[in-house]
Amino acid sequence: MSRGPRALEARRDWGRAEIGCSILHVDMDAFFASVELARRPQLRGLPVIVGGATRGVVLAATYEARAFGVHAAMPMSVALRQCPHAVVVPPDHHAYHEVSTGVMRVLGDVTALVEQVSVDEAFLDVAGARRRLGPPTVIAQLIRRQVREQFGITCSVGIASTKFVAKLASGHAKPDGVLLVPRAATVDFLRVLPVGALWGVGEKTEAALARWGIRTVAELADSDLSTVQHAVGKVAGAHLHDLSWGRDPRPVRPGREERxxxxxxxxxxxxxxxxxxxxxxxxxxxxxxxxxxxxxxxxxxxxxxxxxxxxxxxxxxxxxxxxxxxxxxxxxxxxxxxxxxxxxxxxxxxxxxxxxxxxxxxxxxxxxxxxxxxxxxxxxxxxxxxxxxxxxxxxxxxxxxxxxxxxxxxxxxxxxxxxxxxxx
Structure with a gap:
């Protein structure tokens, strides 16, 4: 049997899945560490930690170092105990700023609707770029290729119908991947996550919800709104309940407001x-x-x-x-x-x-x-x-x-x- 029609139908299914998914979240992979590896290719494959001396804290770590439990904000003394053979590189914030500026310029060439939220991540609304560049998955691959070729670093891209789900998707795509969450699959995607995955749920909020037996997004979504509001407050409760059902009306706002x-x-x-x-x-x-x-x-x-x-x-x-x-x-x-x-x-x-x-x-x-x-x-x-x-x-x-x-x-x-x- 010819495989041509089946492949064509698969492409059609994939294209239908992308309808309504115009929000991209682009997140650099281990950004500070990746910039250092691009400058020092001889360190690729080694556990590398970016940070101060033994009394400082970890700013970033390669995935090889993360395998030993090293993570950002960890005291350097603890990180070196867990990964004593790591290579420690002092930070160069000027270099990170230059690469960040270049990456944002690449994103700006895709669409004017770019919202930079930190030095290494941004949201894009590519609805207006589809006719020129193709569907969101093609745009995501274009961005990843240009970032890799121009700066020698990798990024992960999440694609969804909302900013919140796109950010979750990019986290699941790491490192160096793309994940599309179709609009119709949004709720199913969210329900299997722990409640701590939701925006605005820190340790205190997570503990407050747990006291009411709410530990997963599914349990949050299935709870009465009044119960959630009683646990965490009226405004926060309504917001979290909306997120559990994939409701996030916030648009991509161009520019970045430094706080x-x-x-x-x-x-x-x-x-x-x-x-x-x-x-x-x-x-x-x-x-x-x-x-x-x-x-x-x-x-x-x-x-x-x-x-x-x-x-x-x-x-x-x-x-x-x-x-x-x-x-x-x-x-x-x-x-x-x-x-x-x-x-x-x-x-x-x-x-x-x-x-x-x-x-x-x-x-x-x-x-x-x-x-x-x-x-x-x-x-x-x-x-x-x-x-x-x-x-x-x-x-x-x-x-x-x-x-x-x-x-x-x-x-x-x-x-x-x-x-x-x-x-x-």
């Missing part, structure tokens, strides 16, 4: 000298400012994170009256917050600075202080720091070093007024 930018570092040894901690805080604030300017953003809220030698993590936040992208202002805010942290006499293991409450610099009104307005300080500071951005971009971050107490070579006296925010 926060941060930089942190673990010291090689615990530091008791607060002057050293303060100097590192200055460097971290400068890194945040560079990223703000690179992305055309300003920040209104500054948070300092400190981890002491007993692994307690303390955070302090302040909201500025005027948003900024100037490193000096970030540092002075962070320094005042750092001074208010009660370390209990313990040395510091880690310090970090986070910029939150971000908004586009071009459309944000920045009201200068009286001192700045009278002396013309703000434009000069911003111009100076932008000039330093150019030098660092060309010659590396170490090309410019601030003085011991004057970040960027300017006065350390604060001109920023604070509005108290929540402390945690």
């Amino acid at each position: 926060s930018l941060s930089a942190e570092e673990t010291f090689p040894v615990d530091v008791a000298d607060l002057g050293v901690v303060q100097a590192k805080t200055r460097d971290l604030a400068d890194r945040c400012a560079v990223r703000l300017r690179r992305n055309g953003l300003v920040t209104r809220t500054i948070t300092v994170k400190v981890r002491t030698s007993d692994f307690r993590t303390l955070t302090r936040s302040r909201t500025l009256l005027t948003p900024t992208d100037v490193g000096r202002e970030l540092y002075l805010a962070a320094r005042e917050l750092l001074a208010g942290v009660d370390l209990g006499g313990l040395p510091v293991r880690l310090v970090g600075v986070r910029a939150e409450g971000l908004s586009p610099a071009a459309s944000t009104v920045r009201q200068p202080t009286l001192e700045e307005a009278s002396e013309g300080q703000l434009p000069a500071r911003r111009d100076a720091e932008r000039a330093m951005d150019v030098v660092r971009e060309r010659f590396g971050r170490s090309a410019i070093q601030a003085g011991p107490s004057q970040p960027g070579g300017v006065s350390s006296r604060s001109t920023t007024t604070f509005v108290p925010a929540d402390l945690s």
Whole structure:
């Protein structure tokens, strides 16, 4: 019997399955580690961990390292105990940013409807690209091929009728695969999953649902809405119940809204000298400012994170009256917050600075202080720091070093007024 008609019918069935499935979730596989392997092909096939020294944390790990239980956010000391023969590579965030930008450019060539949700993942709505490029599965293969050829890394693609299911599908396709969940098969696909697979279900929510006997998506879907709402709250309960039935009306929104930018570092040894901690805080604030300017953003809220030698993590936040992208202002805010942290006499293991409450610099009104307005300080500071951005971009971050107490070579006296925010 000829196989031609059967193959044709199979293609028709596959094409019918793709109807209504125009949402793609593209997720880079072990992104940081993959970028490092592309730069160091001799490490392919080896367990590779990207992260700081033995006192840092794991940022990413190859699948060979994951086989030993290594995962992101794990303390490096634990990761090396579980996989002592791993190759540890220090992170290069500039390289990751460059590759991420290139990948998003590839996705933008497919469709204008690209919603970047992190440095290594994005949603696409390819409904308008089908006539030009073909069905979603063909588009997914095109994306994967171009990413592999241009950047030497792999990505996995989930295809579905909603963003939520597309993201789940890409996770099931890893590594380096494609999974299509037809609209008609959405509920069956979801019902076999644990309830923790749903967006918004963390450990606390999962435990709250378990107390009501709800441990799988099927049990959640089959439960009365009032029961789910009683377990986790009215709004969250309604949202989760909708997800369990595959209902997710959220569209793909082009662009990416940054919620926060941060930089942190673990010291090689615990530091008791607060002057050293303060100097590192200055460097971290400068890194945040560079990223703000690179992305055309300003920040209104500054948070300092400190981890002491007993692994307690303390955070302090302040909201500025005027948003900024100037490193000096970030540092002075962070320094005042750092001074208010009660370390209990313990040395510091880690310090970090986070910029939150971000908004586009071009459309944000920045009201200068009286001192700045009278002396013309703000434009000069911003111009100076932008000039330093150019030098660092060309010659590396170490090309410019601030003085011991004057970040960027300017006065350390604060001109920023604070509005108290929540402390945690």
